[in-house]
Amino acid sequence: MPIKVLESEVVAKIAAGEVIERPASVVKELIENSLDAGATQIAVEAQGGGVELIKVSDNGEGIPASELALAFHRYATSKIDNLDDLEKISSLGFRGEALPSIAAVAEVEISTQTSSAPIGSYLHLRKGDVVGKESRARPQGTTVTVRRLFRYFPARLKFLKSVNTENSHIAHLVSQYALAFPEVKFSLVLDKRPSLRTTGNGDLREVVNEIYGSEVAQRMLKVEQKDSLAKVGGLTSPPSLARSNRNYLSFFVNRRWVRSPLLTRATEEAYRGLLMDGQHPMAVINISLPAQELDVNVHPAKAQIKFCHEQTVFSSVQKAIEEVLAKTPIASPKTVPFSVGSGQWQSPRMIMDNEPAFVVAQLPTMELPVLRVLGQLVNTYIIAEGPDGLYLIDQHAAHERILYDRILAQWAQKEVEVQGLLQPITIELSPREEETLRASKEFLAEFGFTIEPFGNRSYVIRAIPALMARANIIEIISALLDNLASKQSPNPWEEKIAQSLACHGAIRAGQQLGNEEMRELIKQLEQTKQPRACPHGRPTMIHLSSHQLEKEFGRIS
Ligand code: ADP
């Protein structure tokens, strides 16, 4: 085919594809418009995962009737004027792409009223064309209603996940904007159920309370730092409040919600040595810097930004959080200050009794010989002796393997051993987690978790799988909900969930074990299918054969 310039309708759809990836993208663009219009109240409603209906109402400045149709033209914006403006953007939107993109992939109605106009105006668009237009009274502000999203885009519709997954994306997104704008009163209703409501009183901790619950809100530490480049503020978790994934990290740069590996690393760097492997902090971090210090025009959905001085921003954030953590007394350090080559180490704790600590494998597994436990090294590795040399066993990896095999075996036989909790645990779920829980109740019951609603986004955990008795239940539930939210086809995700449960249920590195516990652990390890590797494929043990030892010591050459 010869080269030609595409028709504007095709161009619009291509652009829409970049801006509007899924229903939550529509919600994002509409909320940003409301915020740019100075709204102090934003009500969001979605049905059917946002495919049936998305409605965002605000009390912002409104759009003059004479400009309403123009707002749906590509590159029509009231927010920037010239090239200079593009260099120092302070609004969330600036490309004039959102409304035309949404109108290109859905049916849109908009009603709006400014403070000066005698009456408001209304516009109805289908496939990007105006099909209805009239004057309509309403209070000051704007309401955009989006229906039948992607109806004419079967490929995109097919790509969307379940209603619950899309709802949970929307819930997460609205939560993020609520965190970014505590002075704005947000409400979210999903399939007619109230999901989130903030007061708009400007107190970030209160928003955190609404989203993550009162325990988190009470324990989060205040961050407040200013250096020559940036101001860093917000809330960050004490090390004892860790989570098993990064879903609880929110970053806002000049009030724009961004996903930034740089900021994530800077935050996690501040927690280095304070969290166990696989744990992540919770944080809501606001960074303000001069508009010229960043480029927001690098991503179609404006979800990423580029800092002019990345390194400086990195250390501003790291330092701001480190400073807060340094002032926080840490009740019980959970990690052992041990890293290879650092010079810090603990001497091996040897078993002093003379009792022959032989462990006899009950099944003749091909893999492990009979091992005699000698002791524990840095509360992390079990030292054992076998017929052919020395074994160093990673207690966490070994226990993970044991639990993983058992979990899968119990699931396969549909006989999950359940343990009721004498003292039920209450957890508070975020709006997103609540959506996932609602969709996954049966799975969770099958896996051995009994979780009951307790009102106001609180839930009571009454029973857990017996194999998880050692685990931090709140972390497990959050990991589980995270896995369930992103689940794809049946098989891999069951394995993934089993992996995650095993990881959380397993003895941690740094935990002191008694002799009997170590013997039991090795005995159980011997009965697994693959005692030499943990479910993630990492080795559970290092073997130094007698031959290797003799060679290392120069006894033989
Ligand atoms: P952009 O936000 O990049 O300017 P949009 O397509 O999202 O582009 O919106 C186009 C224009 O419509 C905006 O510049 C603004 O003037 C107007 N607009 C859109 N939504 C609202 C709203 N909720 N309140 C007031 N004005 C709005």
Ligand code: MG
């Ligand atoms: Mg916009």
